Each structure stands twice: as C-alpha cells, then as structure tokens.
Amino acid sequence: MDNRIEFIYLSEPDTIKLGIMDAPGWVDVCEEVFTLLAKGDYLMGGSNHNSHGMGIIFPKESPFPNMPVAGPDRRFFAMPAYLGGRFDVCGNKWYGSNAANTKRGLPRSILTVLINDKETGAPLCHMSANLLSATRTGAIPGVAVRHLARKDSKAVAVVGCGPINKSCFRHLITQAPQVEKVFCYDLFIEKAQALAEWIKKEYGIKAEAASELPDALKDADIVTVAASRIKPLHIESSWLKKGVLLMLTGPAKGDDKLWTESKIVYDNIKLHEAYVEEAYASGDVAGYYAGVIGGPLYTLIDQGKLAKLEDSTDIGNVILGKKPGRTNDEENIVFVACGMAVFDVACGFELYQRALKQGVGQKLLLWNEPYLK
Amino acid sequence: MDNRIEFIYLSEPDTIKLGIMDAPGWVDVCEEVFTLLAKGDYLMGGSNHNSHGMGIIFPKESPFPNMPVAGPDRRFFAMPAYLGGRFDVCGNKWYGSNAANTKRGLPRSILTVLINDKETGAPLCHMSANLLSATRTGAIPGVAVRHLARKDSKAVAVVGCGPINKSCFRHLITQAPQVEKVFCYDLFIEKAQALAEWIKKEYGIKAEAASELPDALKDADIVTVAASRIKPLHIESSWLKKGVLLMLTGPAKGDDKLWTESKIVYDNIKLHEAYVEEAYASGDVAGYYAGVIGGPLYTLIDQGKLAKLEDSTDIGNVILGKKPGRTNDEENIVFVACGMAVFDVACGFELYQRALKQGVGQKLLLWNEPYLK
Structure with missing residues (x-):
C-alpha cells in the first residue's frame, strides 16, 4: 500500500494568486456556509459542537519575567471545525494576536489554517491565513447586505x-x-x-x-x-x-x-x-x-x-x-x-481546491512511509 | 523595516535526522518540563490555564451521510500551550485520530505541531509530529522510572x-x-x-x-x-x-x-x-x-x-x-x-533549535511583506 502523504503549503502571495482578495466570490462561499449552519451540517469544538475555540489566556501578571501577560488583543487561539456540504473536511485555524505587533510593522494577528482529511486526519493544505481570515470576516457582512439591506x-x-x-x-x-x-x-x-x-x-x-x-x-x-x-x-x-x-x-x-x-x-x-x-x-x-x-x-x-x-x-x-x-x-x-471556524475551513478548502487545479503552492512531504504504525 | 517572515517545515524523516528517535535525551527534556510545571511557568488552554485542549467530538449518529460519526479513537484535537524556562514559546498540536486508519496502513493518529513566537504569533516551525508525540509520551515514564522506581x-x-x-x-x-x-x-x-x-x-x-x-x-x-x-x-x-x-x-x-x-x-x-x-x-x-x-x-x-x-x-x-x-x-x-500540550511544545522547540543549528528542514515563506497590516 502506498502510505506516502504529501500536503500543500500556501504562502500569503500564493493565496493572493488564488484569488483570496477577489471580492465577489467569497460572499457566495460564506452564503453557502450559512445554509450549512442552518441545516446543522457542521461541528465546531467542544461537546456542544459550537465552541468558538480554545485560547491561551495570558494572566494579568506573572512571577515569571518571560511569561507573556495580558495586553490589548493579546492571545493565542485554536479554532477547530468540521464543515459538511461540498466541503466535507476538518480544519483548524491557529493564530497569535498582539496589538503591539502594529508597532513592529506586522499585522495585529498572524494566522495559519490547516485543512485535514476528515477520515484519516492527514493534512491536505497548510496556509498563511491573514488574508483568508480578513476575507471570510469581510464576506459575512456581504451576505447580510445581500439578504437584509434595503x-x-x-x-x-x-x-x-x-x-x-x-x-x-x-x-x-x-x-x-x-x-x-x-x-x-x-x-x-x-x-x-x-x-x-x-x-x-x-x-x-x-x-x-x-x-x-x-x-x-x-x-x-x-x-x-x-x-x-x-x-x-x-x-x-x-x-x-x-x-x-x-x-x-x-x-x-x-x-x-x-x-x-x-x-x-x-x-x-x-x-x-x-x-x-x-x-x-x-x-x-x-x-x-x-x-x-x-x-x-x-x-x-x-x-x-x-x-x-x-x-x-x-x-x-x-x-x-x-x-x-x-x-x-x-x-x-x-x-x-x-x-466561526467553519468559515475558515470553507475558505481554506476553497483555496486548497484552487491550488490543486492551478498547481499553485509548495508540496510538502509528511512521510514516505510512516515510521510508526 | 524588514517584515519578511519565514518558518521551517520538518517532515517525519527530518525529525528522525534531528534525533527524535534517539531515546536518552528526551527524558531530560521531559524532566525539565516537569520542573516548569511544578513551578507554574507554563500556560495551557482555557481560563484555568490547564485544559488538555479542544476537540471536534463526532456525534453518535448524524442525519448527514457524510458527517463523521463517533468511532473507536475517532476525534480531532487542538492542544495549545505556552511553555516558559529556556523554551519560552507558544505552540499548538493538532491531530486527527481514527482507529480505522490502521486498516489503511496508517498510524491511528496523524499529528502536526506548530511552534510560534510568543510575542508576535509568527510561526517558527511546523512539523510532522507522530514521532514527536510518541517520543514525548514515552519519555515521561522514563522520567518516572528515573525518580520513582526501585x-x-x-x-x-x-x-x-x-x-x-x-x-x-x-x-x-x-x-x-x-x-x-x-x-x-x-x-x-x-x-x-x-x-x-x-x-x-x-x-x-x-x-x-x-x-x-x-x-x-x-x-x-x-x-x-x-x-x-x-x-x-x-x-x-x-x-x-x-x-x-x-x-x-x-x-x-x-x-x-x-x-x-x-x-x-x-x-x-x-x-x-x-x-x-x-x-x-x-x-x-x-x-x-x-x-x-x-x-x-x-x-x-x-x-x-x-x-x-x-x-x-x-x-x-x-x-x-x-x-x-x-x-x-x-x-x-x-x-x-x-x-499535555507543554510536552509537545518542549519537544517541538527542541527540534526547531536543532533544525536551525543543523540546517535541516525546508524554509517556507509566510510573506515578504504583509499585504494587510
């Protein structure tokens, strides 16, 4: 049996090449996600299947000089989800956020998304997700305007x-x-x-x-x-x-x-x-x-x-x-x-599909044959 | 300001090259983690700073034919942590597990670890973590034998x-x-x-x-x-x-x-x-x-x-x-x-340090300059 596993890595420029900044289409993707949410065809974290995710919460103060302490927008967060419909994959967004980043010329948050096979857990596509995250967040009001504005x-x-x-x-x-x-x-x-x-x-x-x-x-x-x-x-x-x-x-x-x-x-x-x-x-x-x-x-x-x-x-x-x-x-x-993590999974899956079709991104080897089974 | 961010990717063979299967040293690393746990120099997920992590819990049954349902060892899990001491980084283990994998010639779980800068959230090293995870789990009883066995x-x-x-x-x-x-x-x-x-x-x-x-x-x-x-x-x-x-x-x-x-x-x-x-x-x-x-x-x-x-x-x-x-x-x-996620972060950080020193792994570009700030 061929147990070699490879997955795709997409840098931020790769995600741009794949259209993450091309506005109209993402409103459609997010509209689709909302219909799956209404039907119940998804699972987010926790036993209620609807948790936002799990963060590292920094304490207000710490006896350890190196330990990060609470600050504006300062946190790390993991946001796992399964999304059904044509997506039918699992994934996790993982990011660190710190308002002080902007003074360094960096975005407030630095995010990546990993999309995984729902059956085996194998990684399918890992990607820089700053633009993905901004796009999915921005496309959601686009859906609202389509359906709810005068x-x-x-x-x-x-x-x-x-x-x-x-x-x-x-x-x-x-x-x-x-x-x-x-x-x-x-x-x-x-x-x-x-x-x-x-x-x-x-x-x-x-x-x-x-x-x-x-x-x-x-x-x-x-x-x-x-x-x-x-x-x-x-x-x-x-x-x-x-x-x-x-x-x-x-x-x-x-x-x-x-x-x-x-x-x-x-x-x-x-x-x-x-x-x-x-x-x-x-x-x-x-x-x-x-x-x-x-x-x-x-x-x-x-x-x-x-x-x-x-x-x-x-x-x-x-x-x-x-x-x-x-x-x-x-x-x-x-x-x-x-x-919601389901939107990250949806947009991540969409980019993964486009990457496969267009041959964009870098192939990474997980293993040729797993060392331990 | 140079805002280019690169990080390292390590395949399973890379982690072997970096000594993940060389037993004695990992007992020392895990012993070090236990002393940091006793001192309190760490943060895991949640407001109690000690959560194991957050999973996608599959339901016993689902009206959606494609949705994964509960099965032996079947879950996805995100395990975020900050670890202090000489480690002083954040990270997240993310894995999917499914007993049925073994029939496919795959390990029961497929795992990756991402290590991140504690200040900016920038990724430092993404890695195949099946061996890391088996090693950190195995090294812990090694620490116990060192201190508690006749x-x-x-x-x-x-x-x-x-x-x-x-x-x-x-x-x-x-x-x-x-x-x-x-x-x-x-x-x-x-x-x-x-x-x-x-x-x-x-x-x-x-x-x-x-x-x-x-x-x-x-x-x-x-x-x-x-x-x-x-x-x-x-x-x-x-x-x-x-x-x-x-x-x-x-x-x-x-x-x-x-x-x-x-x-x-x-x-x-x-x-x-x-x-x-x-x-x-x-x-x-x-x-x-x-x-x-x-x-x-x-x-x-x-x-x-x-x-x-x-x-x-x-x-x-x-x-x-x-x-x-x-x-x-x-x-x-x-x-x-x-x-505990802190052990994944510790071993992931150790591999990252070795990868830097030995020039092992693949450099991946996150961005040359962030498109959005």
Whole structure:
C-alpha cells in the first residue's frame, strides 16, 4: 500500500494568486456556509459542537519575567471545525494576536489554517491565513447586505477603519453597487480619512471621514461596525436612520432600544447558545458577556426584554427562505456576526481546491512511509 | 523595516535526522518540563490555564451521510500551550485520530505541531509530529522510572504492546539498564510476542509474552500501561509485586486498594484539578471520569478514600526535591500521566533549535511583506 502523504503549503502571495482578495466570490462561499449552519451540517469544538475555540489566556501578571501577560488583543487561539456540504473536511485555524505587533510593522494577528482529511486526519493544505481570515470576516457582512439591506440603500457608514472593516466594505459593496456615499468613522480621524480616500480612488464613490459618530450614522442605510476593542463603542438608537441594516462584526454597546426596537438576525443561534452556556459555566456571567459581541443581547434576553435565542432568526434560514428576513423598508435590522471556524475551513478548502487545479503552492512531504504504525 | 517572515517545515524523516528517535535525551527534556510545571511557568488552554485542549467530538449518529460519526479513537484535537524556562514559546498540536486508519496502513493518529513566537504569533516551525508525540509520551515514564522506581528493579511489564508503549519502553529502559527481564502483555498475544522479540533483539534482554495479565505483573518492579481504550483494562492490587512502580500512560481500572494502598504521584496536579472542574461543569461527572486516566482516582478522592489533589504529590516537586518521592523499597507507587500540550511544545522547540543549528528542514515563506497590516 502506498502510505506516502504529501500536503500543500500556501504562502500569503500564493493565496493572493488564488484569488483570496477577489471580492465577489467569497460572499457566495460564506452564503453557502450559512445554509450549512442552518441545516446543522457542521461541528465546531467542544461537546456542544459550537465552541468558538480554545485560547491561551495570558494572566494579568506573572512571577515569571518571560511569561507573556495580558495586553490589548493579546492571545493565542485554536479554532477547530468540521464543515459538511461540498466541503466535507476538518480544519483548524491557529493564530497569535498582539496589538503591539502594529508597532513592529506586522499585522495585529498572524494566522495559519490547516485543512485535514476528515477520515484519516492527514493534512491536505497548510496556509498563511491573514488574508483568508480578513476575507471570510469581510464576506459575512456581504451576505447580510445581500439578504437584509434595503434594496435602495444609498449610503454606508464604516465604523472602525482598520483592515477588518476595510475587508467588510470591499465585500458588502459588491452587494450594493447602487451606493452613492460612504461615511468613515474611527477613533483616529486620520484612519477614517485614509479609508475615505481609498474608497474614492478605488470605487469612485463619494466618501468622507466623520469626526463624530452620529454624523457618520445619520444618513446611512448600511452600517458596518468593526472597531477596536480598546475603547468601547456606544451607539444610540436615535442616531440611526429608519430602515438601517446595522452589522456588528465587532462589539458595540447601545441603549436598550437599539436592540429591542430592531429585528435581530444572528449568524448562528447555536453558537450564541454556546456562548451563553459558557458564560454561565464561567461563574461570571456579566464579565463573560462584556467580552463578546452578543453580550448586550444576551443581557436583554436574560431580562426578558428580547426574544429568546431559540425563537430568534438566523441568516441561514433567511437564505433558505425558511424564516423572513427584511419584511419592509422601515424596520431596523441588527445583524450579529462572531468569528466561526467553519468559515475558515470553507475558505481554506476553497483555496486548497484552487491550488490543486492551478498547481499553485509548495508540496510538502509528511512521510514516505510512516515510521510508526 | 524588514517584515519578511519565514518558518521551517520538518517532515517525519527530518525529525528522525534531528534525533527524535534517539531515546536518552528526551527524558531530560521531559524532566525539565516537569520542573516548569511544578513551578507554574507554563500556560495551557482555557481560563484555568490547564485544559488538555479542544476537540471536534463526532456525534453518535448524524442525519448527514457524510458527517463523521463517533468511532473507536475517532476525534480531532487542538492542544495549545505556552511553555516558559529556556523554551519560552507558544505552540499548538493538532491531530486527527481514527482507529480505522490502521486498516489503511496508517498510524491511528496523524499529528502536526506548530511552534510560534510568543510575542508576535509568527510561526517558527511546523512539523510532522507522530514521532514527536510518541517520543514525548514515552519519555515521561522514563522520567518516572528515573525518580520513582526501585533502584534494583530487575523486571519490567509492558501492558499494551502498541507503538506508544513501545516508545515508553525505549525511554524507560535508558533509566533502568540493570533490568534483566521483560514481560509483554496485550489483548492480542501476537502483538505481545512481536514486542518481546523486538526487545530481545534490540536490547539483548530476556523478554516473553504473557497470555494472562497476572503472569505479566507478578515479578515486575516496573509496570508501564498504555493499552487500547477499546477494552477496559482491569488490574487487581494483589497481582502486583511489593514495591512496584505502576505507570499509567493509558487508562486502567482496579480494586480500591490498587489506589488507596499506593502512593499516587501525578504528572501535574493542576491539570487533574482542571479535569475534575470540567467533569463537574459537564453535568455528567461519572461519564466524564470514565473517559479520563485519572477517573478512578477522582472517584476515590470524591468519596474521601484518597488524599485530595491539592495535598498530593506531583513528580515536578519530587524532581525539585521539594516533595518526597520513593521513601522505601516496599511502597507501591502509581504514576499517572496524561497528555499535555507543554510536552509537545518542549519537544517541538527542541527540534526547531536543532533544525536551525543543523540546517535541516525546508524554509517556507509566510510573506515578504504583509499585504494587510
């Protein structure tokens, strides 16, 4: 029997060659993943099959001088998943994150994805996954805009102007080509200005930086939020235009009405149920809620002010036509999206398939014949 | 600034070239890890810093025909860790396991380890880790024999004759060169015979297969247990020789006396505390205990029949001379060792250092300059 195992390695330039930065297609891939999530054809980590993943959590202080301590965005995380449908593979995203990286000229996180055969566990494709991760995160609001935005949306607000929200914009604009105006807001006005300039140049759309958040929001039909976790973002419901689609890729707080007078559409209800379960298991529910995007929603659900998760709408069932999405142009919709390993597996598998077809990447030998059986 | 990132890839043959199968040295590496565990200079996954890792757990049945379902030894697992001391790196072991692999001529598990810079998260070395994993698992009983076995140990029993216990034997025998006789026991006598033949040939030590477990145990001063989880192994205390060192790398059950009349030495008390914590959080304590090596001990501790974990002995403190190990030749000692990601990180780092020095492995480009910052 031939037991030789080889797998493919893709550098970041390889993933670019394979189209990771070509926006439209990834919205389709992510839409497909949402339908698999709604059907239940996936497994993420843990006994509830829906854990976000497992991190190395650095302590606030340590008696060991070399041990990393807690800092902004500082963590390591492993995110394993199986995804069904045409993907039908397992994989793991593994990354280290540290806000201090940006001072070194490096991205905040450095990520790789490994895709594995579901039967044998053999590696199929290992890849640099910074672009993959930004793309899958950005394509998800693209899916939301396709299904939940007003068809006549004319203005977009980009709240938080880092690489993640830039990716969100790149994807959502493919779904709303009629948009005429973009408002950019960031804690640092220069970042908002830079993104506005880039949008004008790249897309020929009017774009401007807003120095106050309400100014960025007041005319926006589509709002994409992916701001740094360093300073909490607060959004008042009165700042929003009627009929808005507010998409949270990063955390935001707001008055109760922001949530209770909107239709909430979740990325995956079971994931949020798992978050709530983990919050209660942690013994510090409020503390746990404070650290996750859905926290403000879970708090209102616990208080009976918002529909229970099991009675709520997920985008997968909207795509499948099993639950209503937007029913009129006046309703505000909040779309909540957390990172999920299944999207990394989907996009990683897609790149792997393209690499096979196009002969891109480096073949690596695991073994010619396993030394131990 | 030069932001080019490269890392090293090591195939299984590369890891052999770098000495992964050269037994004596890895016992020293693992001994070093135990002292770091005792000092607390490490972080594994989760908020308790001591989780074994996070798995994809396959369901017993699935409505999706392609979805993997539960089977013998079938799982995927991510095991992240930071390890201090001279290692001072992060890393993750990621593997898929499936007993059916052996029918395909493949090892039961296929494993890789990725070692990362603790500050930036950048990958340093990705490697085939089947041999690494077998070596770190085998070297741990080597450390136990060094510190806990009778100095005049003459006979060894190998209970379970698969690749893991073969690795255990390869390492422990370096610490007990005076051994004159080895008894091999396995559910399948042919496997026991094959291991006995190999030991005779490789080490020139008398070795024989025992068809009954008590026969294998009755004269053994050192017992290494790493049997398949498929059929539970039962050991009666009366079958053991006085003064034995019984080392559990895999699960075993026994009468209460097996545990209560032995001195228990743990690999890492905090890990076992985390297992107990996770068992209680799972809502099915007995079910959880049944699946882990320490289960029979935790049950007796809960019943008040065995010393609490916090009052127990760990091998790291024995090595450091802070807790007594063996105090006389009559006491029975049970050493309990579970897999820990810190050992993978330690051995992975050691291979990475050797690869740098010896120029072994393949350099892989992550990026010349990160496309997104």
